[in-house]
Amino acid sequence: RARERLRLKEQLTKAQHLSSLGEMVAGVSHEIRNPLGIIRSSAALLKKKMNHFDPSSAIPDIIIEESDRLNNIITDFLSFAKPKMPNLAPCRVEEVLDRNITFLASQIEKQGYIIKKHYDNNLPKIMADSAMLYQAFLNILINSMQAMPGGGKIDIQLTSKDNSVTITFEDEGEGMPEDVMEKIWEPFFTTKEKGTGLGLGIVKNIIEMHNGIIHIDNRSTRGAQVLVKLPVKQGA
Numbered sequence: 063r064a065r066e067r068l069r070l071k072e073q074l075t076k077a078q079h080l081s082s083l084g085e086m087v088a089g090v091s092h093e094i095r096n097p098l099g100i101i102r103s104s105a106a107l108l109k110k111k112m113n114h115f116d117p118s119s120a121i122p123d124i125i126i127e128e129s130d131r132l133n134n135i136i137t138d139f140l141s142f143a144k145p146k147m148p149n150l151a152p153c154r155v156e157e158v159l160d161r162n163i164t165f166l167a168s169q170i171e172k173q174g175y176i177i178k179k180h181y182d183n184n185l186p187k188i189m190a191d192s193a194m195l196y197q198a199f200l201n202i203l204i205n206s207m208q209a210m211p212g213g214g215k216i217d218i219q220l221t222s223k224d225n226s227v228t229i230t231f232e233d234e235g236e237g238m239p240e241d242v243m244e245k246i247w248e249p250f251f252t253t254k255e256k257g258t259g260l261g262l263g264i265v266k267n268i269i270e271m272h273n274g275i276i277h278i279d280n281r282s283t284r285g286a287q288v289l290v291k292l293p294v295k296q297g298a
Contacts (some may be wrong), residue, residue, distance in 0.1 A: 091136045091139065091140055094132075094136060095133065095136060098129055098132060098133060101125065101129055102125070102126055102129040102130070102133075105122040105125035105126050105129065106122065106126060108122045109122035109123065109126070138264065141197070141264045141267075142263050142264050142267065146194075147271065148190065148191035148194055148268075148271050148272060149191045149193075150189045150190060150191060151189070151190075151191070151192070152187040152188075152189065153187060153188055153189070153190040153191075153192045153195065154185070154187055155185065155188060155190075155195065155220060155227055155229060155292070156181050156185055156220055157192075158192050158195050158196050158199060159179070159199055159218060159220065159229070161196060162196060162199050162200050162203055163177055163179075163203075165200070166200075166203060166204075166207075169207070170207075173207070173211075173213050174212070174213025174214075175207055175210070175213050175214060175215070175216060176213075176214070176215045176216070177215075177216050177218065178215060178216070178217045178218065179218050179220075180217065180218070180219045180220070181219075181220045182220060182221045182222050184222075185220065185222050185227065186222055186227070186294050187294075188227055188292055188293070188294045188295075189293075189294070189295055190272055190292065191272070194268045194271070194272075195268065195272075197264070197268065198264070198265045198268040198269060198290075199229070201262070201264060201265050202231050202265060202288050202290075203216065203231065205262070205288075206231055206233040206235070206286070206288075207233075209233050209235025209236065209285070209286065210233055210234060210235045210285075214233065214234040214235065215233075215234050216231065216232065216233050216234075217230070217231070217232040217233075218230070218231055219232075222294075225293060225294045225295065226291055226292060226293050226294060227291070227292050227294065228289065228290070228291045228292075229289075229290045229291075229292075230287060230288070230289050230290075231287070231288040231290075232281060232285060232286070232287045232288075233285040233286055234284055234285045235284075235285045235286060236284075236285075237280035237281065237284065237285055237286050238278075238280060238286060243278070243279075243280070246262055246278060247262060247263060247266055248263075262278075269290055269292070272292055272293070273292075273293050274290060274291055274292040274293065275290070275291045276288065276289065276290050276291075277289045
């Protein structure tokens with residue numbers, strides 16, 4: 063009982079910390095995004111006016127690219143520190159996954175990825191926020207692709223059992239060392255040069271807000287496996 067009280071106290075402290083952080087990030091992001099938008103649009107205008115053969119013509123592209131990257135970082139901070147509550151509605155998980163794959167289609171083809179889908183027949187609709195699930199699955203798929211920079215296969219399995227659906231993502235990357243595996247849920251922890259370390263934290267928040275579970279482990283052969291389990295009905 064004492065251990066349970068300690069765990070609840072830690073969760074409350076974390077929630078209060080995230081709430082304060084969320085308010086701060088929301089205020090700061092507004093102040094950053096306004097001038098950032100001006101910087102980006104000015105760089106785009108400058109690019110149009112520059113001679114294509116001018117050696118300096120690459121500079122506006124760099125400004126635009128870095129502006130977009132900073133905007134994505136701000137979005138990640140907001141999604142993690144001030145997550146919105148799910149807008150629940152009947153949702154087909156297979157349709158969300160198919161939209162993810164369609165969105166990534168050009169990158170999949172260009173970089174030599176193969177997506178293998180294995181969906182059960184007669185899958186039930188679940189009560190979920192399809193936009194939030196889209197974001198979570200997209201982050202997982204992008205992580206799988208980044209684990210195989212030279213291309214490779216990603217298996218997606220979608221099954222239904224006991225009033226829940228299970229989505230499994232498997233890649234053929236190098237997997238994760240044990241010390242990395244222990245830290246993957248920690249905010250701001252990343253092994254990527256330009257990563258924020260918030261991607262998986264956002265995914266975990268989204269899944270848990272749907273009363274689901276997420277588990278990541280190395281496969282017995284090669285690569286990593288991400289398992290997501292979601293209830294068909296909330297509160298069931």
